[in-house]
Amino acid sequence: MNLQRSTFCRPIRRQQLDIIGIQHPLFSAELALQGAQLLNFQPQGDPPWLWLSEQADYLQGSSVRGGIPVCWPWFGDLRRNPQAVQQHFQGNGSSAPAHGLARTALWQLSALKEDVHQVDLTLATQQLSRLWPTMSAQLHITLRRDRLVLRLNSRNDSPNPVTISQALHTYLPVEDIRTVTVGGLQGNTYIDALDDWQSRQQQGLVRFSAETDRIYHSQGPLRLQSGQHSRTLVSNSASTVVWNPWINKSQRLSQFHPDAWQRMVCIETTNAAFDCVALQPGQQHSLQLQLT
Numbered sequence: 001m002n003l004q005r006s007t008f009c010r011p012i013r014r015q016q017l018d019i020i021g022i023q024h025p026l027f028s029a030e031l032a033l034q035g036a037q038l039l040n041f042q043p044q045g046d047p048p049w050l051w052l053s054e055q056a057d058y059l060q061g062s063s064v065r066g067g068i069p070v071c072w073p074w075f076g077d078l079r080r081n082p083q084a085v086q087q088h089f090q091g092n093g094s095s096a097p098a099h100g101l102a103r104t105a106l107w108q109l110s111a112l113k114e115d116v117h118q119v120d121l122t123l124a125t126q127q128l129s130r131l132w133p134t135m136s137a138q139l140h141i142t143l144r145r146d147r148l149v150l151r152l153n154s155r156n157d158s159p160n161p162v163t164i165s166q167a168l169h170t171y172l173p174v175e176d177i178r179t180v181t182v183g184g185l186q187g188n189t190y191i192d193a194l195d196d197w198q199s200r201q202q203q204g205l206v207r208f209s210a211e212t213d214r215i216y217h218s219q220g221p222l223r224l225q226s227g228q229h230s231r232t233l234v235s236n237s238a239s240t241v242v243w244n245p246w247i248n249k250s251q252r253l254s255q256f257h258p259d260a261w262q263r264m265v266c267i268e269t270t271n272a273a274f275d276c277v278a279l280q281p282g283q284q285h286s287l288q289l290q291l292t
């Protein structure tokens with residue numbers, strides 16, 4: 001689908017990547033076709049809603065650091081996934097890329113609707129590679145002045161059941177990570193990926209004073225508070241990953257300024273660990289995030 005008839009969208013090229021630039025009277029956004037990765041979203045008069053690294057590289061075969069990478073059909077390190085997910089990978093286990101195959105795959109724009117209030121985009125990818133059973137994925141994105149909605153649909157087109165994990169890996173800007181709180185997870189249990197994947201219980205609001213990498217049981221809205229700004233995240237999944245690399249890990253991350261950990265946090269809408277999704281042949285599933 002080309003953008004010639006679009007009122008608000010036009011193609012942009014950044015280094016090696018094709019990007020859809022969206023200039024609507026009420027907001028602006030950028031969306032990379034590689035990985036169906038939303039890179040920016042900024043309503044008029046607001047600061048950017050998503051964090052994007054000042055050292056971002058737009059290269060084929062590597063995910064851009066920031067925005068909302070789509071992790072699919074597995075989340076994180078494949079070897080840390082339940083056997084029900086791992087068993088489908090048809091390559092060599094140690095060659096499985098972190099966060100799955102979709103973030104570096106090329107997606108196509110398959111539908112575009114736009115009016116004075118909103119822009120709706122649908123991106124699709126068919127067979128991602130020979131490394132996974134036949135499945136299709138579609139990402140629907142709705143941009144509005146007052147909200148951002150992402151819906152990641154998966155369909156099992158193979159003749160056998162398939163189990164996946166996945167994430168909408170949302171990078172959010174913060175003023176100072178040391179003063180940030182995340183509400184909505186009080187009393188919930190989580191897996192601490194930095195403490196031998198032990199199960200722990202959250203006491204009070206989530207605050208940050210060290211590297212943080214956790215898979216929470218979650219239900220209901222989450223509220224990120226950073227200075228005067230707050231964001232509400234509503235998802236339909238039962239797990240959420242909260243991640244900040246802090247000082248040491250920041251030095252090892254690609255496309256990441258060593259100080260950038262102070263200005264970002266990831267609150268990731270996931271189906272991960274205990275919350276993986278089993279799909280029968282022909283069955284579909286939708287993972288949804290609404291940010292307001």
Ligand SMILES: O=P(O)(O)OC[C@H]1O[C@@H](O)[C@H](O)[C@@H](O)[C@@H]1O
Nearest residue numbers: 076098099169213241243253268
């Ligand atoms: O560097 P990547 O592959 O984009 O991953 C970033 C982070 O993504 C998070 O989701 C993981 O929980 C972290 O462990 C990981 O470091």
